[in-house]
Amino acid sequence: MSVSRLELEGSTRKSLPHSSRIDWHDHSRHQLIYPSRGVLEVSTGAGTWVVPPHRAVWIPATVAHSHRAHGPTEMRTLLFEPEVNPLRLDEPTVLAVTPLMREVIVALTDDAGLTDPQRRNLQAVALDQLCRVESLALRLPSPADPRLRDLTGILTDDPADRRTLAELGRAVGASERTLSRLFREQTGMTFPQWRAQLRLHHSLTLLATGASVTEVATASGFRSPSAFIEVFRHAFGVTPGRYAGG
Structure with missing residues (x-):
């Protein structure tokens, strides 16, 4: 499969009240999770990552994890096929998110009347931006x-x-x-x-x-x-x- 493909089936926008939790689970696809509001705490057996606003977290496929929201949190998620891993990351990693990347994630997760060509164009921008982002040392090892x-x-x-x-x-x-x-x-x-x-x-x-x-x-x-x-x-x-x- 071409790495230019971004699989968005199941991408979501979810509002989480303060202190709410999503219990341990894993996915068959990679996830890019962006809290457009609030702070998201992501835990695995290896440690904890805190994802503040204007940051995103990459969660590799099959890695068991849980979430906890701090403050009212808006969690936006993009899903990538297992073959699509531009940064070659094998553990959750907090990433800097450019203003352009933020707008692309919001547009794709809102999906407000996008045509297929518009969606494909945004997917290409998302992958391009993902190849350029900086990883941040926000892990607390367990x-x-x-x-x-x-x-x-x-x-x-x-x-x-x-x-x-x-x-x-x-x-x-x-x-x-x-x-x-x-x-x-x-x-x-x-x-x-x-x-x-x-x-x-x-x-x-x-x-x-x-x-x-x-x-x-x-x-x-x-x-x-x-x-x-x-x-x-x-x-x-x-x-x-x-x-x-x-």
């Missing part, structure tokens, strides 16, 4: 070691927990040195890097609910709103205030 899972569970329940790795180690029955090694081996991150990513993920989900910058900074474990703003700007290129305002 470790396999039970002690590390207990530790990451503690922090996921309360990202504002300020205990050191040594203090958390006493809570899960492992030394700081062991946990530090396991973080590098099983997540590809150091403990501070993993916790920083967790806090950024949490901040995105809270901003989607309309929480203030100060509230988000406190609940996500940042030492001050100014520290949060600086970290957020470095990660996403805008301040959280501008980001939340769209």
Whole structure:
């Protein structure tokens, strides 16, 4: 089959209320999911990806995953045949979405009176744009070691927990040195890097609910709103205030 073909059968636009979940499932086709509103959290056995507005997530065929909406979320989905994988991605990946790509996804998922030639033209633009997009480091890896899972569970329940790795180690029955090694081996991150990513993920989900910058900074474990703003700007290129305002 030609890679220029985009299979759109079953493409959808779905409104998800805040905190709603779509349970574990998989698909025979690749998916490109774009939340035109809200924040979408995508989980697999390997980790969690947070998909904020103006981003999309590529989910490869047959990968089991679940969704959770943060804030009222509008989820738009395009389906690609298994042979169509322009970026050669084999795990969920968050992608930057250009303004043109956003408009194409909206047009294809709304399907408001498109003729067949118009639809084919938009499909060609979608594939062209997909070949050009940038992948973003928004994954939060899930470790396999039970002690590390207990530790990451503690922090996921309360990202504002300020205990050191040594203090958390006493809570899960492992030394700081062991946990530090396991973080590098099983997540590809150091403990501070993993916790920083967790806090950024949490901040995105809270901003989607309309929480203030100060509230988000406190609940996500940042030492001050100014520290949060600086970290957020470095990660996403805008301040959280501008980001939340769209």
